[in-house]
Amino acid sequence: xxxxxxxxxxxxxxxxxxxxxxxxxxxxxxxxxxxxxxxxxxxxxxxxxxxxxxxxxxxxxxxxxxxxxxxxxxxxxxxxxxxxxxxxxxxxxxxxxxxxxxxxxxxxxxxxxxxxxxxxxxxxxxxxxxxxxxxxxxxxxxxxxxxxxxxxxxxxxxxxxxxxxxxxxxxxxxxxxxxxxxxxxxxxxxxxxxxxxxxxxxxxxxxxxxxxxxxxxxxxxxxxxxxxxxxxxxxxxxxxxxxxxxxxxxxxxxxxxxxxxxxxxxxxxxxxxxxxxxxxxxxxxxxxxxxxxxxxxxxx
Ligand SMILES: C[S@@+](CC[C@H](N)C(=O)[O-])C[C@H]1O[C@@H](n2cnc3c(N)ncnc32)[C@H](O)[C@@H]1O
Numbered sequence: 001x002x003x004x005x006x007x008x009x010x011x012x013x014x015x016x017x018x019x020x021x022x023x024x025x026x027x028x029x030x031x032x033x034x035x036x037x038x039x040x041x042x043x044x045x046x047x048x049x050x051x052x053x054x055x056x057x058x059x060x061x062x063x064x065x066x067x068x069x070x071x072x073x074x075x076x077x078x079x080x081x082x083x084x085x086x087x088x089x090x091x092x093x094x095x096x097x098x099x100x101x102x103x104x105x106x107x108x109x110x111x112x113x114x115x116x117x118x119x120x121x122x123x124x125x126x127x128x129x130x131x132x133x134x135x136x137x138x139x140x141x142x143x144x145x146x147x148x149x150x151x152x153x154x155x156x157x158x159x160x161x162x163x164x165x166x167x168x169x170x171x172x173x174x175x176x177x178x179x180x181x182x183x184x185x186x187x188x189x190x191x192x193x194x195x196x197x198x199x200x201x202x203x204x205x206x207x208x209x210x211x212x213x214x215x216x217x218x219x220x221x222x223x224x225x226x227x228x229x230x231x232x233x234x235x236x237x238x239x240x241x242x243x244x245x246x247x248x249x250x251x252x253x254x255x256x257x258x259x260x261x262x263x264x265x266x267x268x269x270x271x272x273x274x275x276x277x278x279x280x281x282x283x284x285x286x287x288x289x290x291x292x293x294x295x296x297x298x299x300x
Pocket of ligand 1: 016017018019039040041042043044045046047063064065066069087088089090110111112113114137226
């Protein structure tokens with residue numbers, strides 16, 4: 001964990017467009033003076049909207065595992081008095097202890113990958129990236145995806161693709177990878193996956209490697225374990241009674257965990273029986289919003 005220092009190095013402007021902006025601010029029920037954590041601050045799109053609604057005297061604390069995204073957030077929030085910290089959201093209790101804040105009023109989690117990370121060909125997140133297949137949000141720690149792809153046993157790879165990608169051809173793909181490794185780049189992996197799966201006739205809705213890429217990203221970043229820790233341990237400790245948590249998820253595995261957690265009536269008053277989805281016009285303007293689901297709850 002480290003606080004970010006102001007940095008004037010020229011980063012190109014972010015391309016990420018925050019999803020469900022109106023729904024997020026409404027369900028967070030923001031008023032001046034609140035202390036709000038954006039646990040996945042990214043390019044600071046949501047954070048800027050939040051910051052405007054909690055002034056004067058409100059405080060925004062933004063966390064992200066990715067130093068590149070924190071640079072974008074710094075630019076977006078410069079001069080606003082926000083606190084940005086390089087940390088995973090599971091480190092929130094330590095971050096708050098250091099800032100001498102016992103508990104906060106609101107927490108936003110907009111999970112997964114930002115458009116800027118996807119577009120950065122050096123990170124290995126996109127199918128056409130010629131760079132090393134890294135896929136870590138925080139490249140200063142942990143195990144990159146190429147290490148998993150090249151070292152894991154065939155069975156383990158199949159498990160990852162099946163459990164984290166819900167990939168029906170998981171075993172076939174794992175076998176093909178093991179026969180063709182080492183795999184160095186994302187583009188190589190995408191080609192191997194494409195060669196291992198049947199090609200249905202007609203236009204395909206998604207790239208054949210979509211589920212495998214999702215699965216590897218989840219595995220490399222321990223995304224589901226992080227989310228479980230957040231829901232079971234971090235939010236109960238860090239959110240004030242009456243405080244609100246708002247989640248945006250992008251696949252069913254994440255959404256299921258949030259949905260199950262909010263069912264606990266001893267801990268949460270669920271505000272979204274069904275998850276909110278982006279309107280047709282938002283989906284047209286921001287295709288990334290098509291798979292977004294928003295859930296919100298009040299901590300009892
Ligand atoms: C969808 S983007 C957030 C975009 C942001 N809401 C905005 O409007 O610009 C998700 C961000 O979460 C970060 N992230 C992923 N896992 C994280 C974790 N465990 N802790 C903190 N940040 C994380 C990613 O690096 C990425 O920048």
